[in-house]
Amino acid sequence: MNTVTISRRDFIKIATVAGGGLMLGFRIPSESNSADFSPNVWLRIAPDDTVTITVARSEMGQGVWTSLPMIVAEELDADWNHVRIEQADAHPVKFGSQSTGGSFSVRGSWQTLRMAGATARDMLVTAAAKKWNVAKVNCTAAQSFVRGPGGRKLSYGELASDAAELPVPHSVRLKEEKAFTLIGTRVRKLDTPSKVRGTAIFGLDVRLPGMMFASIQKCPVFGGTVASFDASAAKKVPGVVDVFQVEDGLAVVATNTWAAFQGREALQVTWNEGKWANQSSAAIRKTFESALANRGTVDNYAGNAETALASSSVTVEAVYEAPFVAHQTMEPMNCTAWVRRDSCEIWAPTQSPQPIQNQAAQILGLPLDRVTVHVTLMGGGFGRRLNPDFGIDAVRVAKAMKGTPVQVVWTREDDTQHDWYRPMTLNILKAGLGKDGRPVAWMHRIAGPSSRGLVTGGSTPPYDIPNFVVESHILETGVPIGAWRSVGPSQNAWIVESFIDELALKAGKDPLEYRRSLLSKSPRLKRTLEVAAEKAAWGTPLPKGKGRGIACVDSFGSTCAQVAEVSVANGKVKIDRIVVAVDCGTAVNPDTIEAQIEGAIAYGLSAALKDEITIDKGRVQQESYDDYRMLQFDEMPRVEVHIIPSTEPVGGIGEPGLPPVAPALCNAIFMATGRRIRKLPFGLG
Amino acid sequence: MATFTLIINGKKHAVDAPPEMPLLWVLRDLLGMTGTKFSCGRGLCGSCTVLLNGEATRSCVTAVDYAAEKTITTIEGFAEDTNNPLLEAWVAEDVPQCGYCQPGQILTAASLLRMKSHPTDTDIDAAMAMTLCRCGTYPRIRKAIKRAASRGAGKGGEE
Numbered sequence: 131m132n133t134v135t136i137s138r139r140d141f142i143k144i145a146t147v148a149g150g151g152l153m154l155g156f157r158i159p160s161e162s163n164s165a166d167f168s169p170n171v172w173l174r175i176a177p178d179d180t181v182t183i184t185v186a187r188s189e190m191g192q193g194v195w196t197s198l199p200m201i202v203a204e205e206l207d208a209d210w211n212h213v214r215i216e217q218a219d220a221h222p223v224k225f226g227s228q229s230t231g232g233s234f235s236v237r238g239s240w241q242t243l244r245m246a247g248a249t250a251r252d253m254l255v256t257a258a259a260k261k262w263n264v265a266k267v268n269c270t271a272a273q274s275f276v277r278g279p280g281g282r283k284l285s286y287g288e289l290a291s292d293a294a295e296l297p298v299p300h301s302v303r304l305k306e307e308k309a310f311t312l313i314g315t316r317v318r319k320l321d322t323p324s325k326v327r328g329t330a331i332f333g334l335d336v337r338l339p340g341m342m343f344a345s346i347q348k349c350p351v352f353g354g355t356v357a358s359f360d361a362s363a364a365k366k367v368p369g370v371v372d373v374f375q376v377e378d379g380l381a382v383v384a385t386n387t388w389a390a391f392q393g394r395e396a397l398q399v400t401w402n403e404g405k406w407a408n409q410s411s412a413a414i415r416k417t418f419e420s421a422l423a424n425r426g427t428v429d430n431y432a433g434n435a436e437t438a439l440a441s442s443s444v445t446v447e448a449v450y451e452a453p454f455v456a457h458q459t460m461e462p463m464n465c466t467a468w469v470r471r472d473s474c475e476i477w478a479p480t481q482s483p484q485p486i487q488n489q490a491a492q493i494l495g496l497p498l499d500r501v502t503v504h505v506t507l508m509g510g511g512f513g514r515r516l517n518p519d520f521g522i523d524a525v526r527v528a529k530a531m532k533g534t535p536v537q538v539v540w541t542r543e544d545d546t547q548h549d550w551y552r553p554m555t556l557n558i559l560k561a562g563l564g565k566d567g568r569p570v571a572w573m574h575r576i577a578g579p580s581s582r583g584l585v586t587g588g589s590t591p592p593y594d595i596p597n598f599v600v601e602s603h604i605l606e607t608g609v610p611i612g613a614w615r616s617v618g619p620s621q622n623a624w625i626v627e628s629f630i631d632e633l634a635l636k637a638g639k640d641p642l643e644y645r646r647s648l649l650s651k652s653p654r655l656k657r658t659l660e661v662a663a664e665k666a667a668w669g670t671p672l673p674k675g676k677g678r679g680i681a682c683v684d685s686f687g688s689t690c691a692q693v694a695e696v697s698v699a700n701g702k703v704k705i706d707r708i709v710v711a712v713d714c715g716t717a718v719n720p721d722t723i724e725a726q727i728e729g730a731i732a733y734g735l736s737a738a739l740k741d742e743i744t745i746d747k748g749r750v751q752q753e754s755y756d757d758y759r760m761l762q763f764d765e766m767p768r769v770e771v772h773i774i775p776s777t778e779p780v781g782g783i784g785e786p787g788l789p790p791v792a793p794a795l796c797n798a799i800f801m802a803t804g805r806r807i808r809k810l811p812f813g814l815g
Numbered sequence: 816m817a818t819f820t821l822i823i824n825g826k827k828h829a830v831d832a833p834p835e836m837p838l839l840w841v842l843r844d845l846l847g848m849t850g851t852k853f854s855c856g857r858g859l860c861g862s863c864t865v866l867l868n869g870e871a872t873r874s875c876v877t878a879v880d881y882a883a884e885k886t887i888t889t890i891e892g893f894a895e896d897t898n899n900p901l902l903e904a905w906v907a908e909d910v911p912q913c914g915y916c917q918p919g920q921i922l923t924a925a926s927l928l929r930m931k932s933h934p935t936d937t938d939i940d941a942a943m944a945m946t947l948c949r950c951g952t953y954p955r956i957r958k959a960i961k962r963a964a965s966r967g968a969g970k971g972g973e974e
Contacts, residue, residue, distance in 0.1 A: 191912030191950045318909045325914030326905045328850025328890030332915060335849035343844060368816065368833060386844035387853070388836055460854050460862055460915040460949050509852070509915025510949050542855040721909055725955070729912055732951025755859040755947060764940035766953040 134245055135301045151176040151290040154250055154298070155224075172218075173202060173246050175254075179274055179287035181208045186218035186225035187235045188481050189321060190511030191729070192784040193722035194235045196319040198243060200718055201236070204312045205247030205305060208286065209274035215320055220483035220503035228505075229482040231516050231613060233686035233782020236718055240780045248302040250293070257292040258284055307716060307777075316721040321507070333479030333506045336466045338535040342371060344527045345390040345539055348379035348548060351403040351748035352608045356380060360398040367393040376526040383531060387539050406608030406748040411453070411554070414607050414745065418556040418577035426575055426601035429586045433597030438571035442562025446636050448629060450559065452621045452810045454743035455552040455614060456752070458760055461509020462545045465524035468535035473500040474528070478521045479508035486521035493525050512733065513613035517550050546758055547750040550612025551743055552620065553578040553585050559629050567637025568648065572598035574625070579607040587618015588789065591626050592655055592684055593648035609745060615733050616785035619685040624738070624810070627681035627793030632806065641797060642668050642680055654713055654778060655682055658689040662711035665772050666693035675699060676706070679797025683789040687781030688714040690727075694794040698802045703814040705735075705767035708791060715780040717773050723783050724771045730787030731769050736761045738792035740811050819883040823848070824892025834880035839863045841879045842889060850890040850918050854947075861946030864919035865889050871926035890918035893925065901925055904963035912950035920946055924960050925968075932969025934960065 153174045172184035183202050189195040195215045203213050218225055251271050258276035259266040261284070269278045274286045307313075324330040349355060359380055361373035369389025373382050380397055384390035439445065466477040467490070474494055478486055483503040490501045508515055524538040540548075555578035562571035572595045578585035582604050589600045614620060634644035642663050649656035659682040663669075672678060675698045682691035690713075695706040710727050717723055740759045744751045752758035796807040821828045821841070830845050837856075842848045842865075851874055854862035858876035865874045866888035874882075894902060901924060911917045920943070927934055927942035934942070939960055948956070963969075 191914065193912075318906065319911070321914065322906055322909055322911055325911040325917050326902050326921060327894035328918045329894075330914055331849075332852075334843075334853060337847050337849065386840055388840035388844070391856070458949055460860070460913065460947065461852070462854065508913065509854075510913045512949070539853070542857070725909070725912060725952070728954055729951035732953065733949070754855050754857055756857070760947055760949055761951070761953075763943040763946065763948075763953045763956070766951065769954060 133301050133303050134248070149176060151287070152250065152253065152294040154246060173250055175250060175286050175290040177287045177290060179209070179212045179285050180214055181206065181212050181286070182214045182216050184216040184218050186228040188230040188505050188508065188511065189217070190230070190481065190508045190515070192235070192726060193319050193719060194230070195321050196317060197236050197718045197722060198239060199320070200312055200317055201240060201243040202247040204310055205244045206251045207271045207273065210312060210317070212274055217505050219505065220487040222484055228484055229516065230511070231481055231513060233784040233786065237687050237780045237782055244304050245302065248304050249298060252299050252302050253293040253296050254286055254289045256296055257289045261292060313716065313718050314720065317719050319722065330507050332461050332509050333464045333466070333477065334461055334537070334539065336477040336506060336537065338466065338468065341466070341535040341537060342383050342385060342531060343387040343390050343537050343539060344381050344383045345387070345394045345541065346376060346379045346381050346523055346527070347394050347397055347399060348544070349401045349403065350547060351401065352406050352610065353404040354407070354748070355402045355404065357400040357402045359400070363396040363398070364393040367396055372531070373397070374530055376523070376530070381527045381530070383527065383536065390539070391541065403748060409608050409748045410746050411744045414554060415556060417605055417607070418603070421577045421603035421605060422556060422558050422575055426577070426603040429582070429600045429602055430590045431599040435571045435573045435597040435599040438597035439560055439562045439573060442571055443565070444563040444636065446561045446563070446632055448559045448632060448808055450557040450625045450628070450808045452555050452624070454554045454609060454745070455737050455741045456546055456549040456743050456758060457510070457512045457514035457614060458546070458758065459508070459510030459512060459514055462542055463520035463540040464538060465521045466535060466537040467524035467528035469494060469525070469528040469532050472496070474502070474525065476501065476503045476521060476524065477506055478503055479506045479515060480518070480521060481508070481511045481513070481515040482518070485518040489518055489522050490525040493522070494529060512615040513617065514549065516613055542755070543753045546752050546754060550610045552614035552737070553611045555585055555621065557625055559625065561629070561633055563633065563637055567639055569593070569595045569633055570597060571595070574599070575601045577603040577605060579609055579611050580604050581611065584611055584613065584617060586622070588622040588683070588685060589618065589626065591630065592652050593630060593645070594650050595648070608748065615730065616685060616788040619683060619789040620734070620737065621810070623681070623683040623685070623789035624792040624796070627683065627790065628796050628808070631679070631793070631797045631800070640669070645680070645682065652684060655684045655689045658682060658711050658713045658774060659691040661772060661774055662691035662693050662709055665711060665770065666695070666709035668693060675802060677798045677800070677802025679794045679799070679801060681790040681793035681797060683786070685789055686785045687779070688712060688783060688786040690786045690790050692790040692794040694791070694798040696795070696798045696802050701815045703799055703802070705795065707768040707770060708794065710769065710771045710787065711774055712771065712786065713774040713776045713778060713781070714783050714786065715776050715778040718780070720773055723773055726783045727771045727787035728769050730785065731791050732761050732766060734788040734791035735795070738795060738810060739813055742811050817880070819879050821879070821883060821887060822885065823887045824889060824895065830879070832879050835878045837875050838865065838877045838879050838882045838887070839874040842874065848889055848891055852915055852918060854916070860916070861923055862916045862919040864922045864946065866893070866922055866926060869926070869929055871923045888922070890922060893922060900966045900968040901928065901963040904959040904966065904968065907962060908955045908959040910952050910955040910959050912952055916946070916948045920948065920956055924956070924963070927960070928964060928969035933964050
């Protein structure tokens with residue numbers, strides 16, 4: 131029986147809610163080591179039956195405003211039509227960590243959200259039983275009503291205030307998963323109507339009385355600073371209110387965004403370009419290349435790869451390289467701040483409001499509780515908005531404009547040139563095969579910019595290889611590096627899954643069979659691989675000029691395998707379809723899961739085929755959508771998603787669909803053309 | 816600075832603006848209509864699309880003096896009709912992810928359906944190719960356009 135004991139540290143009950151009703155707070159345990167009680171999920175049932183779930187995670191298109199409440203509503207047996215979402219402001223004490231990343235929202239709060247729903251349900255049923263003076267076992271809950279003997283019936287709203295008078299139960303029973311009626315069904319996202327009507331409020335849509343708009347000119351060279359400037363022409367632009375220096379650039383404040391942009395164009399600035407003034411992609415590659423001649427820091431190993439390599443009769447070697455890649459969220463970075471005498475209010479489209487809150491408090495010399503950060507919807511996150519830089523921009527400008535709300539707006543060019551990029555890496559791989567063709571040794575040496583985790587994540591092969599080593603050289607390049615949707619696995623899985631294909635073919639084996647024979651330690655991944663292969667009819671003959679490729683990756687708590695099918699005509703590759711199998715444990719909202727896989731494939735294909743940030747004279751050379759191109763509508767292949775029914779623990783879904791797509795495609799292109807792709811991006815000819 | 820009369824969603828607005836100021840910023844910053852989105856400012860992505868005399872137009876590269884006296888429909892006006900089959904299709908297919916580009920996608924699709932009430936896949940590709948979505952909602956946009964077309968969204972125009 132699925133009974134969960136509630137410790138005193140797991141919940142809080144607020145008996146007095148304005149307007150009556152029941153309010154419960156729950157702690158999501160795994161997130162903070164603090165001994166203080168800090169509930170990070172809040173659930174409120176109002177007398178009008180509305181169930182409001184406050185969630186301290188950011189919605190960026192991944193669907194958490196819908197999937198998280200679904201989990202609560204399932205255990206609560208609430209009528210989904212009564213469920214509302216409320217976005218939490220930054221509040222470390224109340225909510226613990228509010229960072230939204232690592233495909234963690236659902237899997238990180240799964241148990242607590244279920245417990246929250248089940249506890250509230252139990253209290254509502256108890257309240258009804260007391261009211262009717264009947265045994266609790268004779269009462270049932272469904273669709274926001276408790277029903278009792280003799281046709282008695284009360285709504286959750288009618289019971290909420292009575293329930294609030296009860297003690298919180300010591301233990302509650304969670305549903306058997308097979309009894310779920312909401313989880314596992316296709317639920318339309320709660321925020322869809324506002325997004326199709328243009329009423330959804332993104333960061334850039336925040337409007338406040340008397341607000342100003344600002345644009346900041348930063349040094350195009352990373353780490354550069356202002357040497358001198360002449361703002362006289364900028365100040366003459368109609369609408370420009372002020373121009374002043376902020377920490378790392380020049381802020382132009384105006385009555386509208388366009389005037390701020392125009393004013394910025396008119397600035398005359400001389401920069402101290404600093405130590406990276408001559409940095410270039412070619413120089414970085416050279417640095418990486420020299421480093422790779424030597425052993426690096428060992429990140430992971432088993433056995434002795436060096437000895438095993440030396441004694442292998444057949445060896446395979448390859449060099450793989452990937453460039454810097456930008457996020458390119460459709461909504462450029464922006465933030466609105468309003469600094470008053472003893473407080474500050476911030477509206478930020480952020481995946482992580484607390485670093486903005488902390489830094490604002492420091493910059494303004496205010497106690498943390500005088501800084502409010504409202505989290506808005508964001509026009510794409512993908513890891514970019516984990517960084518607080520754009521929020522700090524707004525705080526600095528608003529500090530200088532004390533009393534006036536200011537929205538700082540980045541241009542598309544700012545966004546492209548001042549990102550926190552997926553790291554460029556250069557990789558040497560060596561493997562040795564035994565007589566039976568199985569790999570006996572695997573060596574992967576990576577050179578990349580800091581930090582290590584971003585460079586090496588996902589580089590350990592999931593296969594049965596008795597001797598392997600992953601080593602890395604982490605070198606400072608001056609280029610800011612950050613989390614990019616699916617992070618390390620986004621490129622390391624491309625390398626691992628391409629190289630294992632090279633080994634399979636060297637061994638004269640079918641790439642599917644080769645992988646299957648090496649996955650004894652990963653039955654879940656093996657099964658996922660097999661489902662993808664079966665759904666794609668792997669092994670059935672293809673006409674000449676067509677090719678199939680496969681890849682499988684375990685990342686962010688889920689396994690995903692993909693088969694790419696391509697056809698080649700006149701030297702041009704066309705992606706016919708991508709067949710996907712995914713095991714993400716319990717599938718909360720299959721519709722969102724499919725959407726996230728489709729989106730991850732589009733994002734992954736952009737990086738595989740198009741995206742490349744290059745550096746010259748310390749500057750990013752790309753500016754906008756014309757020279758840094760994303761996948762277009764007419765380039766999107768057919769995607770078929772198969773969600774594997776699973777009893778595995780619930781896994782992530784925002785990212786796991788991405789890592790397999792590039793290697794599956796490269797492996798398919800090899801089958802169709804004999805061309806092995808070891809450098810991103812590669813285009814389709 | 817000059818005064819322009821803009822006809823937005825059937826209502827007249829008098830705005831004082833430099834003649835070259837893009838319609839996008841007039842809508843967003845002078846009139847507070849934020850449904851129309853800024854993304855590139857160079858007409859490359861389509862997030863800022865509005866209908867100008869019924870035709871999809873990129874407001875970030877359309878000067879306010881050019882838009883004056885013409886019929887402007889923004890997403891707010893387009894959504895006033897609650898039984899709009901294109902919006903219904905968009906909701907039914909649950910198209911948006913982050914949602915930021917969607918007003919531009921919807922109005923670009925509306926313009927297509929106005930010209931071709933039953934577009935083929937090739938028509939849809941041609942019309943939608945340069946309206947970018949970083950979340951990859953493209954397959955659902957295609958489905959929504961087809962669903963809307965099958966329910967008569969293209970008949971009688973959207974304005």
